[in-house]
Amino acid sequence: MILTSEHLIIVPILAPFIVGVLLLFVEDSRRRFKAGVSIFTAATLLFVSIELLKISHADGGRVIVYLLGDWPSPFAINLVLDRLSAMMLVLTSVLAIPSLIFSLGRWQKAGLHFNALFMFLLMGLNGAFLTGDLFNLFVFFEVMLAASYGLALHGSGMLRVKAGLHYIAINLTASLLFLIGVSLIYGVTGTLNMADLAIRIPQIIEDNRILLETGIAILGVAFLIKAGMWPLGFWLPTTYTSASAPVAAIFAIMSKVGIYILLRLSLLFYGEEQDGLDGFGSQLLLYGGLITIIFGSIGVLASQSLGRLAGYSVLVSSGTLLAATGLTQIDITASALFYLVSSTLTISAFFMLIELVEKGQNAFTSVLAVTMEAFGESEEEEEDEEIVGVAIPGAIAILGISFAACSILLAGLPPLSGFIAKFAILTAIINPEGLGQGGTISSTSWWFIALLILSGLSALIALVRAGIRTFWAPITALVPRVLLTEIVPVILLLLMALVLTIQAGPIMGFMEATAVSLHNPSAYIEGVLEAPQATSWQAEQDK
Amino acid sequence: MELILSLGIGVLVGSGTWLLFRPRTYQVIIGLALLSYAINLFIFSMGRLTVNAPPVIQPGTEIDPAAFADPIPQALVLTAIVIGFATTALFLVVLLATRGLTGTDHVDGKEDDR
Numbered sequence: 038m039i040l041t042s043e044h045l046i047i048v049p050i051l052a053p054f055i056v057g058v059l060l061l062f063v064e065d066s067r068r069r070f071k072a073g074v075s076i077f078t079a080a081t082l083l084f085v086s087i088e089l090l091k092i093s094h095a096d097g098g099r100v101i102v103y104l105l106g107d108w109p110s111p112f113a114i115n116l117v118l119d120r121l122s123a124m125m126l127v128l129t130s131v132l133a134i135p136s137l138i139f140s141l142g143r144w145q146k147a148g149l150h151f152n153a154l155f156m157f158l159l160m161g162l163n164g165a166f167l168t169g170d171l172f173n174l175f176v177f178f179e180v181m182l183a184a185s186y187g188l189a190l191h192g193s194g195m196l197r198v199k200a201g202l203h204y205i206a207i208n209l210t211a212s213l214l215f216l217i218g219v220s221l222i223y224g225v226t227g228t229l230n231m232a233d234l235a236i237r238i239p240q241i242i243e244d245n246r247i248l249l250e251t252g253i254a255i256l257g258v259a260f261l262i263k264a265g266m267w268p269l270g271f272w273l274p275t276t277y278t279s280a281s282a283p284v285a286a287i288f289a290i291m292s293k294v295g296i297y298i299l300l301r302l303s304l305l306f307y308g309e310e311q312d313g314l315d316g317f318g319s320q321l322l323l324y325g326g327l328i329t330i331i332f333g334s335i336g337v338l339a340s341q342s343l344g345r346l347a348g349y350s351v352l353v354s355s356g357t358l359l360a361a362t363g364l365t366q367i368d369i370t371a372s373a374l375f376y377l378v379s380s381t382l383t384i385s386a387f388f389m390l391i392e393l394v395e396k397g398q399n400a401f402t403s404v405l406a407v408t409m410e411a412f413g414e415s416e417e418e419e420e421d422e423e424i425v426g427v428a429i430p431g432a433i434a435i436l437g438i439s440f441a442a443c444s445i446l447l448a449g450l451p452p453l454s455g456f457i458a459k460f461a462i463l464t465a466i467i468n469p470e471g472l473g474q475g476g477t478i479s480s481t482s483w484w485f486i487a488l489l490i491l492s493g494l495s496a497l498i499a500l501v502r503a504g505i506r507t508f509w510a511p512i513t514a515l516v517p518r519v520l521l522t523e524i525v526p527v528i529l530l531l532l533m534a535l536v537l538t539i540q541a542g543p544i545m546g547f548m549e550a551t552a553v554s555l556h557n558p559s560a561y562i563e564g565v566l567e568a569p570q571a572t573s574w575q576a577e578q579d580k
Numbered sequence: 581m582e583l584i585l586s587l588g589i590g591v592l593v594g595s596g597t598w599l600l601f602r603p604r605t606y607q608v609i610i611g612l613a614l615l616s617y618a619i620n621l622f623i624f625s626m627g628r629l630t631v632n633a634p635p636v637i638q639p640g641t642e643i644d645p646a647a648f649a650d651p652i653p654q655a656l657v658l659t660a661i662v663i664g665f666a667t668t669a670l671f672l673v674v675l676l677a678t679r680g681l682t683g684t685d686h687v688d689g690k691e692d693d694r
Contacts, residue, residue, distance in 0.1 A: 172656055172659070176659065176663070179663045179667070182667075183666065183667060183670065186667075186670055186674070187670075190674065190677075193677075194681075195681045195682060195689070198674065198677045198678050198681050198682075199678060199681075199682065199688070199689040201674055202605070202674050202675065202678050202687065202689075203687070205667075205670070205671050205674055206600075206608055206612070206671070206687070209612050209667055209668075209671060210600065210612070210615070212663075212664075212667070213612075213615050213616060213619050216619050216622075216623060216660055217619060217622060219656075220619075220622060220623040220626040220653065220656065221626065223626055223652065223653065223656075224626035224627075229652075
C-alpha cells in the first residue's frame with residue numbers, strides 16, 4: 038500500500054480535527070505554544086490545499102474521489118475533490134493563517150480554547166467543501182456551526198452573548214430545516230450521494246416530483262439562511278459585528294459556504310438535464326440576491342460604526358453572488374467565483390482593520406452604536422469616535438493606506454481586484470452570447486447591473502465618510518497602538534488581493550475552467566460513480 | 581399507524597413552532613426541543629413504516645427488500661439525535677449566560693416597552 042496523493046484529500050479534515058482535540062489537553066496558559074501549533078497546522082493546510090488544487094487542475098480538470106472505508110460507490114461515504122472544492126479549501130486556509138496571527142495580539146487571551154475551536158471550525162469548513170454526500174454535509178455543517186457558536190461567544194460580554202443567542206437559535210432552526218430537506222430527498226430518491234441524486238432526479242415519477250421539489254426548496258432555505266439572503270439574513274450583521282475581530286475574519290468565509298453549496302447543488306441537479314426541474318429556484322435566487330444587495334447597500338449607508346458597515350458588506354457580497362448564481366450562465370459563474378475570492382479576502386481584512394482602527398475605544402461604544410441604530414439617535418456618536426493610545430510613528434499611515442485599499446476593494450474601484458471582479462461580472466451580463474456576439478439582455482439583468490454599480494457607490498460613500506471621520510477629522514490626532522502581529526495579517530490579506538489583481542489573467546482562466554466543469558456536471562457524476570476502490574489488498578488476499 | 585405518526589409529528593411541529601416565536605428564552609429552547617423530536621420522527625418515517633422487519637440483512641441468503649426495514653434513516657436519526665442533543669445543551673448554556681448578564685429571560689435581553 039502506498040500513501041499516494043489520494044490520501045491528501047482527507048488531510049484537510051483530519052489534521053485540524055486531531056490538532057484541535059490535542060489542543061484541548063494543553064493548558065490554556067501555554068498560549069504561545071498553542072498558537073504556534075495552530076498556525077503551523079493552518080500553514081500545512083495551505084500547503085496541502087495548494088497541492089490538491091494542482092492535482093484537481095491537472096489534465097484539464099480531474100475529479101478525485103476518496104471512498105471512506107472502501108465501500109463501492111455510490112454506497113460509500115465519499116469525499117470529492119474538484120476545482121471548486123480545492124479552490125474553497127485554499128481560500129479557507131489563506132484566511133485562517135492571518136486570523137490566527139491576529140489573535141496572538143489580544144483575542145487569544147480573551148477566553149478559553151480559542152485555538153481548539155478554531156481548528157474545529159476549519160475541520161467543519163473543509164469537510165463541507167469536500168463531502169459528496171448530503172447527510173455528511175449536514176454533519177460537517179454542524180461541526181462548523183458548533184465551533185462557530187463557541188467562537189462567536191469568544192470574549193464574552195453582554196453584546197456577544199445576546200447576539201450569540203439569536204445566532205444559535207436561528208442556526209438551530211436552519212439545521213432542522215436542513216434535516217427535513219435531506220430526509221424528504223432521501224424519502225423520494227432513496228439516496229443521499231450528490232452524484233447519484235443528479236442521476237436519479239430526472240427519473241423521478243411525476244407524482245413524487247412535488248415532494249422532491251419541496252425537499253429541495255426546504256434544503257435551499259437552510260443554505261439561504263447561512264448565506265444571509267433577504268429576508269433570512271437579519272441575524273448576520275449583528276453576529277458578525279459583535280464577534281471578535283479574528284473570528285469575524287474567518288466568519289467571512291462561513292456565509293460563502295451556503296453559496297458554495299447552492300452553486301454546487303443547483304448546477305449538479307439541474308445543470309445539464311434541463312428537462313429535470315427546469316431552472317427550478319433560479320429566479321428566486323436572482324430576485325432574492327437583488328433584494329439582498331439593496332438591503333445590504335442601505336445597511337452600509339445607514340451604519341454608524343465600522344463594524345456594522347462590514348457586516349452589511351457581507352450581505353452585499355452574498356447578494357451579488359446569489360444573483361449571479363441565479364443567472365446560471367457560464368461566464369457569469371466564472372466571474373462570480375472571482376468575486377467570491379476577492380470579496381472574501383477583502384471583508385476578512387476589513388474586519389481585522391476595523392479592530393485596529395477602533396482600538397482604544399470604549400467597549401461600550403460598539404454597544405452604543407447598535408442601540409443607537411435601534412433607537413435612531415445619531416448625534417452623540419461623534420465624541421466617542423476618537424482614538425486613544427500610544428503613538429507609533431507611521432502606524433496611522435499604514436492603517437490609512439490599508440483602509441483606503443479596503444475601500445477601493447469593497448467599492449470595486451480600479452485598480453484592485455474588486456474592480457476586476459465586478460467588471461468581469463458586468464461584461465458577462467452584457468454579453469450573454471459571448472464577447473461581441475450581442476444577444477438580448479433581460480430587464481432583470483439590467484437591474485442587476487444597476488444594483489451592482491449602485492452597491493459599489495454606496496460602499497464608497499459610506500467608507501469615505503467613515504475614513505474622513507477616522508483619519509482626517511480628529512483634531513487631536515491620537516494614534517492607536519498597533520502591534521506588529523496585528524497589522525501583518527491585514528497587510529497579508531491585502532497583498533493576496535494584490536496578487537489576485539496582478540495574476541487576474543491566469544486566475545480568471547482557472548475560474549472559467551471551474552465554471553465550465555460546474556455547468557457540465559457529467560464529469561463529476563461519472564467521476565464519483567465510477568470511482569475505483571482501493572481493492573489492491575483484496576486482490577492480494579484472493580491469491 | 582400512518583395517521584398517528586403524522587398527527588404526532590404535526591402536533592409537535594405546531595407546538596414547537598409556536599413556542600419558538602415566544603419572547604422567553606425558556607420557551608424558545610423547549611420549542612427547539614419539540615421541533616427536533618418532530619424532525620427525528622419525520623426522518624424515521626422517511627424510511628417507510630414497517631413493523632417487525634429487521635434492518636440488517638443476513639449474508640448469503642436470498643434478499644427480498646420488502647421484508648426489511650430501511651436502515652439508513654435509522655442511522656441518520658441517531659446522528660441527528662446526538663447532534664441535536666449537543667447543540668441544545670450548548671444553547672442552554674448560552675441561555676443561562678444571557679440570563680446572568682442581562683437579568684432577564686427575554687430573548688432580546690430587555691423587556692418589551694409597554
